[in-house]
Amino acid sequence: MEWNTLLSAQRMRGGKSKKNFKSTDLRSEFEKDYHRIIGSASFRRLQDKTQVFPLDKSDFIRTRLTHSLEVASLGKSLGQNIGENILNYRKDSGFTIQMKEDICHILECAGLIHDIGNPPFGHFGETAIREWFERNLPQLVFKGRRVEDILTPQMKGDFYHFEGNAQALRLVTKLHYLVDEYGMNLTYALLNTIVKYPVPSDKINRKSGNIKDKKMGYYDADREVFEEISGATGAGNCRHPLTYILEAADDLAYKTADIEDAFVKGFVSYYTLERELSALMEKRPDAPFDALGKLKELYERGAKKQPQNPESYAVKNWIVRVQGFLISCATYGFTSHYDEIMAGTFCHDLFYGTYGEELMELLGDIAFRYVFSSKTIYKMEVSEAVILDFLMDRLVHAVLYYDTEEKLNSIDSRVISFISDNYKNAYKLQAEGKTEEEKLYLRLLLVTDYVCGMTDSYAKRLYQEMNGII
Structure with missing residues (x-):
């Protein structure tokens, strides 16, 4: 792969050039x-x-x-x-x-x-x-x-x-x-x-x-x-x-942020994090980044600066230090495997083989054990499943015979009306000239298109309104 083609500025709809027209837009x-x-x-x-x-x-x-x-x-x-x-x-x-x-x-x-x-x-x-x-x-x-x-x-x-x-x-x-x-x-x-x-x-x-x-x-x-x-x-x-870099940024962002959010919500305490890091450092005393030592150092500093809540000072500032270290790990991961990445043969993420890999795994494991496996989150997810199952039931039933010679019943026609014209216009454009089987597939995609476009509040509100819950 070559950068001059990888960084293609081409678009599906190309711009129309105008003779004797000099653009004042200097953006790339x-x-x-x-x-x-x-x-x-x-x-x-x-x-x-x-x-x-x-x-x-x-x-x-x-x-x-x-x-x-x-x-x-x-x-x-x-x-x-x-x-x-x-x-x-x-x-x-x-x-x-x-x-x-x-x-x-x-x-x-x-x-x-x-x-x-x-x-x-x-x-x-x-x-x-x-x-x-x-x-x-x-x-x-x-x-x-x-x-x-x-x-x-x-x-x-x-x-x-x-x-x-x-x-x-x-x-x-x-x-x-x-x-x-x-x-x-x-x-x-x-x-x-x-x-x-x-x-x-x-x-x-x-x-x-x-x-x-x-x-x-x-x-x-x-x-x-x-x-x-x-x-x-x-x-x-x-x-x-660039996908490797995007993935590293995503993983780095959510794994560190999940710990911070979990701390703020009370799922993970300073002492829990200290205990988890102690186990990691026992396995890797030669690690280039002393995650436990840095956390304790920040706690001591916090005790002087914010004596009422040194734990919060320590955890939030520790997250920033960890992000800096993990950026270095991902940078090394890309540059040390540069030839493999450019040849399309690198099979791993950018933290693979670095100390950052173990730290990232620990952060993900902490979030899973203390947050995602908690009763609080499970209760939320059960409620969310009820909402999505209901919406999927009604919408899929409604779209099966939409855009066919079959007449929709009064409820299905009303449910179809809820779907944004934006999505329905896109469906009709894509369905032109397609077989009946392909149109059926596109109608099922119309449901997932609509559901994925919903915000949390809209999905909850639509569920309540369709069930007569005021």
Whole structure:
């Protein structure tokens, strides 16, 4: 792979040149992407989508919006570090200062939209939708035939392996239907960067040992879009190099933020964190970053500066120190595996083989044991499942015969009216010239498109209104 093609500024809808016209817009194409994203309704809706704690009343706890801003910031920082390293150590003779700047802008934009396709209620929302299809798709019947028998293996796999990652690509390329069918019409370099898993649902292989095969990255309905983008950048079926950096920024952001949010919510105490780090340091006394020692040092400093709450001072400042160390680890991970990444053969994340890998694993494990496995979160998730199951039941029943010669009953026609015209217009455009089987598949996608576009509050409110709960 070569940077001059990887950083493709091409868009699906190219600009129209005007003779004798000199533009006063001095932004690069990737800077223009940033403004398209910031001004979009889809991005604004992230402010009311769960990161960990749904519908939380605290103004401190992170939402998908604040998480995405943090990922954008960390991604840009990593881009600066890595770009400077490539230049200073002359790892690539074709790499320029302008390319370094472009990388930073692309990663900043990718951070903003990497979660833009996620449904309400965080990652559990994805699980609830997948499980709904596992239970119900085998039971669905369309014109006397089982829907499972009508759909192709990849079409079925798209629902059984439903992913917010694939939905993000679909949203920004097809569903942001304001001007035309090209969505936000973002650059190909940016679009390729957000495809974490460049495989379709029927090619998932969790045993391959390659991180890119773990999940699906695009729907059957969006295969041509993916092929056009990855063909233009030259990445093909490999991960785009910037995807590794985006993933590292995402992992770094949420694993450190989850600890901070868990501390603020009372799930994890200072002493719990101290105890967990003690176990890690016993295993790795030679570690280049003394995580436990730094936490204790900050506690002592906090006892002098904020004697009423040294624990809070210590934990929050410790998170900042940890992020700085992990940025260094990810930078090393990319630069030390540069040739493999550029050849498309690197199979791991950027923390692989570094001390940061063990620290990241510990942070994730702490969050899982003390937060995600708690009764408080389980109760929230049970409520969320009830909401999503109800909405999926009603919406799928309504769309089965939508846009066919069959007349909808009064309830189904009303349910269809709830779906945004934006999504219905996108469906009709994509359904033109398609077979009856393909249209059925697109109608099921219409449901996931609509549900994924919901905020937490809207999903809860729609559920209550449809059930007559005032």
